[in-house]
Amino acid sequence: MSDPCLMEIESLSTAANLLPPVVPLTKIESPQNVSTSLAISNLNGDTKENLAHLINNYVQSLSHTKMHILGFPVNLDFDYEALGQLLHFHINNAGDPFMGNCFALNSTSFELCVLDWFASLWGIQKNEYWGYVTNGGTEGNLYGILVGREQFPEGILYTSNESHYSVFKIARMYRMQCVKVATSSSGEIDCAHLKASLLAHKDKPAIINLNIGTTMKGAIDDVDLVIQTLEACGFTPDRFYIHCDGALFGMMLPFIEHAPRISFKKPIGSIAISGHKFLGCPIPCGVVITRSKHTNSFSRDIEIIASRDATITGSRNGHAPIFLWYALKKKGLTGVKKEVERCIANANYLYDQLRDAGIGVVKNEYSNIVVFEKPLDDGFARRWSLSSSGNIAHVVVMQHVTIEMLDLFVSEFAQKRFLWMHYGQKEVGVFKLCELG
Ligand SMILES: Cc1ncc(COP(=O)(O)O)c(C=O)c1O
Numbered sequence: 001m002s003d004p005c006l007m008e009i010e011s012l013s014t015a016a017n018l019l020p021p022v023v024p025l026t027k028i029e030s031p032q033n034v035s036t037s038l039a040i041s042n043l044n045g046d047t048k049e050n051l052a053h054l055i056n057n058y059v060q061s062l063s064h065t066k067m068h069i070l071g072f073p074v075n076l077d078f079d080y081e082a083l084g085q086l087l088h089f090h091i092n093n094a095g096d097p098f099m100g101n102c103f104a105l106n107s108t109s110f111e112l113c114v115l116d117w118f119a120s121l122w123g124i125q126k127n128e129y130w131g132y133v134t135n136g137g138t139e140g141n142l143y144g145i146l147v148g149r150e151q152f153p154e155g156i157l158y159t160s161n162e163s164h165y166s167v168f169k170i171a172r173m174y175r176m177q178c179v180k181v182a183t184s185s186s187g188e189i190d191c192a193h194l195k196a197s198l199l200a201h202k203d204k205p206a207i208i209n210l211n212i213g214t215t216m217k218g219a220i221d222d223v224d225l226v227i228q229t230l231e232a233c234g235f236t237p238d239r240f241y242i243h244c245d246g247a248l249f250g251m252m253l254p255f256i257e258h259a260p261r262i263s264f265k266k267p268i269g270s271i272a273i274s275g276h277k278f279l280g281c282p283i284p285c286g287v288v289i290t291r292s293k294h295t296n297s298f299s300r301d302i303e304i305i306a307s308r309d310a311t312i313t314g315s316r317n318g319h320a321p322i323f324l325w326y327a328l329k330k331k332g333l334t335g336v337k338k339e340v341e342r343c344i345a346n347a348n349y350l351y352d353q354l355r356d357a358g359i360g361v362v363k364n365e366y367s368n369i370v371v372f373e374k375p376l377d378d379g380f381a382r383r384w385s386l387s388s389s390g391n392i393a394h395v396v397v398m399q400h401v402t403i404e405m406l407d408l409f410v411s412e413f414a415q416k417r418f419l420w421m422h423y424g425q426k427e428v429g430v431f432k433l434c435e436l437g
Pocket of ligand 1: 135138141164213245274
């Protein structure tokens with residue numbers, strides 16, 4: 001009589017044969033060897049050849065790794081070859097971009113065009129806004145929340161418990177009282193809980209951080225409902241400040257039909273995005289826009305740079321605004337819209353594939369983030385650079401993510417899951433997700 005266990009293994013290997021082959025990893029130097037050769041220990045400096053060899057190796061490993069980046073909201077599909085010559089220059093935008101500075105190697109003319117583009121996207125007139133190109137979403141949040149805090153030094157910061165970790169760090173840095181507001185199962189701020197929290201602190205102004213796309217689930221806080229809630233609790237516009245953390249979705253939503261509108265036509269104070277997320281950039285960067293009336297409280301004229309110090313850092317990356325400008329100028333509004341639509345369509349495709357493979361999956365409307373049960377195998381999660389939280393993980397379907405990558409990912413996931421269920425941890429099937437949106 002045949003051994004049932006062996007039969008199961010046989011049928012498994014037959015099933016495995018039907019699945020696309022797992023692409024073998026090309027040989028990459030072990031981390032120990034790499035770090036030894038990278039060590040800066042040669043007294044007389046290294047040869048040009050040796051340096052070129054080390055960098056080539058690194059570039060190879062980057063090119064390989066790029067094919068499997070699924071879990072992070074970064075667009076890796078860009079071509080800035082034409083800007084390579086800029087690396088021959090140090091470009092520095094210290095100071096207020098609207099004033100320029102006395103360091104002539106600056107790119108503030110590019111920066112202003114980028115800021116104008118975002119100001120128009122978010123519905124604020126040229127003469128009514130102020131902003132700058134930041135080092136990323138975190139700096140944009142640091143700036144926006146600082147503007148709120150300067151306006152209301154005694155204000156309380158309210159933000160949902162699914163906010164990015166930078167928001168809680170900022171509350172600690174600024175020593176602000178921070179109220180964590182509950183969320184719905186889809187990840188949006190729970191306005192009933194917000195209302196109760198506001199009523200419990202009616203005597204203090206409210207500084208609200210809203211998520212225009214939470215990091216894990218891509219949930220969009222309802223700006224209109226939050227404003228209504230503030231009004232219902234007796235908070236008039238002179239007693240609240242709203243910062244919108246739109247790291248990824250801030251520049252996607254304006255291109256999605258029927259999606260909620262994030263706009264300065266509403267009583268919000270600032271919006272921040274990460275430039276390297278949807279737009280794509282080889283270096284981290286971002287944009288923050290606020291109303292010009294808010295900016296004077298902590299800016300100071302600085303003689304040595306012949307400018308106004310109004311930003312979080314002193315020296316500012318002068319290359320980043322040129323990358324952002326180049327991407328926007330090349331794509332145009334139509335190009336950006338097409339990319340947004342393709343990412344959402346591919347995210348819907350991934351959702352269907354995972355569901356059809358029997359894997360617990362959910363996705364918010366207007367989102368390119370597909371949330372699913374956390375894979376039980378760390379190696380698998382690392383191979384696809386998945387990001388996880390508790391019992392969920394996600395794929396962020398960005399521009400470099402092709403249907404081929406998604407098919408390979410789903411087939412590997414299904415294959416691994418089958419093995420976990422039969423020979424590994426049995427609780428895989430216990431994971432339950434309610435339908436969202
Ligand atoms: C919602 C949200 N806010 C802020 C950030 C921080 O952005 P950055 O990494 O550009 O500082 C992220 C990053 O993923 C994010 O998802």
